[in-house]
Amino acid sequence: MTETPDGRPHGYARYKLDGCRCNICGWAVASYNDAREHAIRKGQWQPFVDASPVREHLLSLRQCGIGLRTVARASGIDRKRLQAIVTGRPERGTGPQRQVRPDLAAAVLAVQPSFDLLAPSTQVDSTGTHRRLQALVAAGWPQHHLAVALNMTDANFGSMLRQKQVLARRARQVNALYDDRWHLDPRDHGVNVQAYSRARNHAATRRWAPVGAWDDDDIDDPNALPDWTGQCGTPQGYHAHRTLKIPACPPCTAAHAARHRQTKQNAA
Known part of the structure; x- marks a missing residue:
């Protein structure tokens, strides 16, 4: 399609602004007018x-x-x-x-x-970033490996885990890293057995929730709690904690206590 020197193609705009009266521009104006009149007849004309x-x-x-x-x-x-x-x-x-x-x-x-x-330099809540990194450590990824993957020093990585906010750019990097590694066995990707065990023990000592404890809808929610057993918040979840040798989480402890109180009341 032929264009004007400023790049405007033939059509409605060129008919109105440049005074072109070629067949293409004339057809574009006629089509516009037909559509406009049709919309007016149907009460649908709302130009602004x-x-x-x-x-x-x-x-x-x-x-x-x-x-x-x-x-x-x-x-x-x-x-x-x-x-x-x-x-x-x-x-x-x-x-x-x-x-x-x-x-x-x-x-x-x-x-x-x-x-x-969000702009890369925007500060965002770090909850989801922390949980993703903690879950990867719980899966056996050493913090040093994660820091290298994020082009960070070990010191900066540790500092990030203590900050209440992180840059949106960094949060997106962590999201991508998590999506890439959550399902992988670190031992198959350059992590030796000793480092793997140390990472898991480090996470267990600090009660960092594993990957399976978080749903995609909850991991960024500061008010959400991890579902350690798949039944957390129920009496069954409390017993699952004991079976898995995981300290009971607050929802399971509360559910167990409520069940215990109800049992005593029924027996009275």
Whole structure:
């Protein structure tokens, strides 16, 4: 398709902006007008919507560490158009846009805060990062091996395990490392038996939950507790702890105590 010197192809925009009256541009305008008239007859014509919800959504995303460049990539909307909605175009003397096209509004509002959209330098809660690394250590991966995989020194790795927040970039690296290694036997991937045993003992001493204790939906939730036995929170879970020689977790201890009290009441 032939384009103008500034790259604009033949079509509706070229008909309106460049005055082109070729068959292609004429057909594009006729098609647009037909669609517009059809929508008007059906009461569906809505060329613009209020920009306020879009602006508020963009500001909310910014507070979550998701800037306009990221929103632009996720929505397919040019960053300058988003900037015009938020602050206007000062160089043109215009304030924030009052109305936007419905498709633009829908595209922007569809962008929701998510871990994958956060800027690399955004600080995030370290709960999930700690749990993933602890689970890998419990599986027999020495901390030194994990530090090397993350391009960290042993000292920085240990410090990260004590921090309440980590960079989103680092959290994503740990997520990828966990997804890559949780199902592997470290002894098949360069970890000797002694280092493997030390790692497992280190995790057991500190009661670091193993991989199987976490569901994907819970591992990042600071309020979630590990399910050590697959029955935690029940009297059966308490006995499973004893069978597996794992100290009982608080939910299992509470469930066992409740069962014991109920048994005494029934016997009274």
